Amino acid sequence: MSAAEGQAGDIILRTRGVGKTFGKIVALNNISAEFSKGAITSIIGPNGAGKSTYFNLLCGAFPPTKGSVEFEGKDVTGLPQHRFAHMGIAKSFQITSVFPQLTTRENIRVGLQALVSRYDIWRPRARLTELVERADELLALVGLWESRERAAKTLAHGEQRALEIGMALASQPRLLLLDEPTAGMSPEETRIMMDLIVKLAKERTVILVEHKMKLVLGISDRILVLHHGELLAEGTPQEVRQNEAVKRVYLGQREH
C-alpha cells in the first residue's frame, strides 16, 4: 500500500479555488475544499446553491472555468469523463440513468466490463463469466437479485436508483459520488437507500449531494454547505447545525 493510501484522514479529493460560469451566470465561485478518505461528506444547500454544478466538477462531467481538482494528489482537471471511472471515481446521476432496455444484470455487467474489455470485437462476451458472477454479487448487495432478468425500464423508481448505485460500484471506485440518491423516493425507499449508503461507506469514500439537510445529519462525517455558488459553512454535522449563517439560509425553508 502506497503512502497516499495510508490512514484515514488522508485527503482523497481536493478542489482549489474552483469556479464555473455558464455564459454570464456564475454558478460556482472560488470553492476550495478537501475531502477525507474513508469518510462520508455531504454537500448540502438550498435550490440553486450550486450543489449539482460542484458535483459535476468533482466527477468530471465538465471542467471548471477556474481552479483545479485533485484526486489522490494528481491534478485531474479537465480530463474526459470516461477517464474518471478508470481512476476510481464513480457517480450516480440525479436523474435516474440506466440502460433501460437491457436487463438489470446486463446493466451491471456492462458497468463491470468497462474495466476489463472495451474494444474486443471478436471473442464472445459469454466467456467473461467472472463478470456475470461479480454482477450477481453486486445485484445481491444492492438488493436486486430477484429482478436480475427484468429490463431495467420495468423496475420501480427506488429499484432503478439502487441499480444505478450497483452500476457505480461496478467500476470498483475508491470514491463514490452520489447526486441526490433519494430524490423522488418514498420514506421507506429513502430509509433503505440511507442504510445502503452507510454500508457502502465502510469500504470506500462517499460524497453525497443532498437537498434535505435532515437526511444527511445523521450519517455524515463532514458537511459542506453551499449557498449562491459560495461555500457558506463547513464542519461536522454538529457544527453545521449550530452555524448561524446556515440557520439563516435554511430558516423558513420547510423540510419536506
Next chain:
Amino acid sequence: MTETPQSIKQPAAATGSWYEFATRHRASIVAAVILVFPLVMPFTALAVNILIYGLYALGFNLVFGYLGLLSFGHAALFGTGAYLCGIAIVHFGWPWYAAIAAGVAGGLLMALLIGVLAIRTRGIYFAMVTMALSQCVYYLFYQAVDLTGGENGLRGINVRTIDLFGLRIDFINPMIRYYVIAAFVIAAFFVMSRILASPFGAVIEAVRENEMRARASGYDVTLTRLLTFVLSGGFCGLAGALQALHLSIVPIEILHYETSGLVVMIALLGGMGTFFGPMVGAAVFLVLENVVSVWTVHWQLIVGAIFIACVLFFPAGIWGTLIARGRR
C-alpha cells in the same frame, strides 16, 4: 455480507422452444436458407441482388439499429467499395480476391473519413452531415472520369473465372456466381454475429441505450461510435465490391443519395436492430419491386404504399415482429 445466491454461473437455460433453437443456431440456419434461396427465386440474379443488398443493410443496421444513429450517407461506403473493387480490376488488373479486399478497405477508409467528421453530431444533424459528405463523395467520383468513367459508370469489370487454389470456377454461370457471392455473405454474417456477441457488441448497445451512463461507466463514447461506424463501412464496402463483380459495371447512381435512402427503407422494413431483419427487408423489397414492376410502371407507388403500411402496422419491421412473437 449479503449472501450470494446459488447457481449464478448458470446462463439462461435453453427452454427448448423453436425460438431458443433458432437463436442458438442462427448462423447455420442462415447458411441453409442462403443455399436453397436461388432455387425459390424467380431468377438467380434477383437472389444475388438480395444477398448483396441484404449485406449492405446488415452493415448499415450495425450503426442504425445497434448503435442508434441514423446515417443518411451509407451510399458513400457501399459505392466506394464498388468503385475501388472495380478500379482495382479495370485499371490495375488486380486478381478478384485482391479487388474485393480493396473494396472492403475502401469501405473502412471512407467510413473513417466520414466518421471522424460526423460522429460528434447527433440525431438529425448526424443524418444531414453524413448525407452532405456522401454527396461530396458522389461528386468526387463523378469528376474523376479517368478512373471512374464519370456519369457513364465504370465499365469492363469482367471477371469470367475465379481461381481458387488451382480450382477454376466459372463466374459467368449465374448459379455458381450466386454461391461464390453467398460464401462471402455467409462469412460476413458470421463476422457480424461475432461482433454483436463480443464485449464490444455490449458497449455498442450500452452507448445506444444511454450515452451519459456509458461515459460514466468508463466507456469512450465517441471512439465507440467511430469504431462501430468504421466496422459498418467494412461490411458495406464488401457489399459494394460484390455488387461491382456481379454487375460488371459500377453505375454512378450507386453513390446517389437514393442508395442511402434505400438501405434505411430496407432496414426499417425488415426490422432495425434485429440480426436477420436487413436480409428479410432486402428480400421483401426487391421481390416486391420485381413482381410489381412487371405489371405497372408505377411500381414505386405500390411498393411505397406497402412500406407505409408496414411502418404503421409493424413498426418493429417484418422480422422484428416475428421475433417479438417468438419471444412470448
